[in-house]
Amino acid sequence: MTLAARPRAPHILIFGVAALLVGCAQTPAPSKEAPPSVATCPDGVPAEARCLRGQDSAGAHYLIVVPKDWNRMLVVHAHGGPTLGEPKASRADEDIKRWAITVRAGYAWAGSVFRQGGVAVRSAAEDTERVRRIFVEHVAQPTLTLLHGQSWGANVAAKAAEMYAAPGQRSPYAGVLLSSGVLAGGTRSYDFRLDLRVVYQFLCNNHPRPDEPQYPLWMGLPVDSKLTRAELAARVDECLGVRKPAAQRTPEQASRLKTVVDVIRIPETSVIAHLNWATWHFQDIVQNRTGGLNPFDNAQVRYTGSTDDAALNAGVLRYRADPRAVATFGADTDLTGRIGIPVLTVHGIGDPTAFVELQSAFRRTMEGAGTASRLVQVLSDHRDHSYLSDPTYAALFDALVRWAQEGDKPTPAGLARLCKTYEARFGPGCRLLPDYQPAPLETRVAPRR
Template sequence: MTARPRHTIVLCAALALAACAPWQDKPRAAAEAAPTAAACPQDIAAIARCLSGQDSAGAYYLIALPRDWNGHLVLHAHGGPALGAPQPARAVEDLERWSIMVRAGYAWAGSTFRQGGVAVRAAAEDTERLRQIFVRHVAQPRRTLLHGQSWGASVAAKGAEMFQRTAGGQRPYDAVLLTSGVLAGGTRSYDFRTDLRVVYQYLCGNHPRPTEPQYALNTGLPPGDPMTQADLRARVNECLALDKPAAERTPAQQRKVQTLVDVIRIPASAILGHLNWATFHFRDVVQHRTGGASPFGNAGAVYQGSPDDAALNAGVLRYRADPEAVARFAQDADLQGSIPVPVLTAKGIGDPTAFVELDAQFKATMERGGSGARLVQTFTRHDTHSYLSDPTYPTLLAALLRWVDEGDAAKPTPEAIARQCAPMEARFGKGCAFAPDYVPAPLATRVAERERS
């Protein structure tokens, strides 16, 4: 085993200590202005009143209070993350998507976060700041349920670890709901996107082109590169013709598409989206979060599923993650599994964005952190990521509330949740699809293991 430089060991130890220390009721909301009346999205305008504002850190937020409020607050952490400055419209879009929670009687509050990019702790702080604004200026909820969706699930889980007690000694969050979550931590959740970059480049050779300056693909893009998402889409379609039906692609294009599908194990429809992440979000991480070095690597990864695996493994570019970058990224984006309240997760078995094996890794993290008994995982037969179905979410929230109110005697099981969903369809429409017997395989069965510093 190669000796690590002393400065790396010191940095890793310091970051590990910081990651394990729960924050206590920060940031404070005493200086926060009260929200003002705002228009509600059309589908809840008749049943709720809305409030909006911008917090002291620069994040916009939106709050909805149903007229028949059940007294409970759903505090929402959105997915993405978006890149660039926050916009008020983001909170409106989130409330429109999650209006089911208001229609089910819950108050809802969502922040845009103060900044774009992959900054998990900052987003968790913004979410907690919004909770304090709600309590100070709107109402004291009976229960506060912290909801994270997609990347926001990692924000919610991190926030539940960071903020475990208020100044008054109370729990800020009574329970946590994580849906379609990216839950394996930043240093593992994005391994397959590193793999996608190198396999795509092996097959297509146009990101970058041979005539362009070469750079390490695990950095996303070099500083100052003017590439846009439209530019990337054009290159991908040039090589793979993803903008055409499979029957209209050339045989060579279809072979390359199929190789990516078989090796990376994502559907063809998800290739461009994940390449965007592995380009622009990787650049954000490297240039703004980890000091210019990359926390992503594929050293030692063995790829399988192509027409010629030996040639593929010999030909792909290889990168070793920088140890200090890994430590910095882990401090922000990895989870410790130390959540002191009930946690319920839900994910579609066919989720093409945050696949189910990430949840197996999260379960292992929770068990390692001593919170395994406070976790219940559910899966549905959906193959979507952004939204499962209207009756799914009220079912999950109701199960969480029973667990909180009645204790472990009411701890839900996947079977019980599946049964409880059916009556919800009478009020919220069809869409129950829980698969109570499903158990995801370990992450290593989906994503090639690799050497880690």
């Protein structure tokens, strides 16, 4: 029986400056959080849903959406990215437009924009929990609350689950869904982007150019750099011809591009995006998170896949991480696996942004914490990162609710069957692969440290 077929509890929901708390749970102690304001719903929100906006006590903007036919359950969303610069309230509009399936499936949705931009996981987890508390205090008491993190937001959601739903801890969340997640922590998930920087520089020598100030590539960019994304894309195209049709590339461009793709193991269509992240996100990490110290290491990495690996390994720049930077960055972004609630993950096997092998690293993390019995992972035959399909997410939310409420732990095969039942309501798109097992991360990214 799907959620759509389940009897719904009667409820009272009053929107406005004051709202009644309903449900059987204990009313939380009053907080310093101001109530949200009724707002016009952004584009993409299902008709007749009610929307509220606000800014929490830490300065994070947020959006809350409750469908007309609410199933009395709440999904708290941690968005991907991370976005650099000053957070904008409109970010939540983009998120709910993408994740409107949550509301269409009957759940209320609450998403924080986060108080600060950049690669800051723990503070984003705190902001995520804060918007849940605002919902409970000022909107309604849900019968069940799920936590959902997408991409980098999966790192945030997993961190929030460790902080607020550890084993033995009374948890406000019943389960967590991690989709297309960056789940190996910052100290491992971004290693391949340093590899990309050094291999690209060996081949192209234009980021930075020889006549520009030189800097260690782990820095991303010097703090006073004026380089733009358009300028970097032009440099990449100059060297690799990546934005040209293959027939229009010079032999030299084609050869260099093939080396990047084969050594770093990313599709050519994502080279510019990953170089952007290895530039401006690295700049944020080093300047704003690690005190100017280097958290990335390739001192002993052996690169393979080129036509001349000996020359490549002799020529790439080498860097040794500062242990203090690794410890600082790891404390904020790495995961312990100490999660005491059901965890369901989904990932496209051809994801060009967050490698599917990150799932193996996350399983090992939970095995190390002794919590792997609370983890179910399912893979999908998608080559997308940002979104898989409506019936996929609707089915996974349903399965997570059943697991939390009834102890009905799902299996990958059962999830594949359940997803197919949702296609009648939400359209095609179920491509789950019950038997697929991701390879270890070390088979995709050379190990270090």
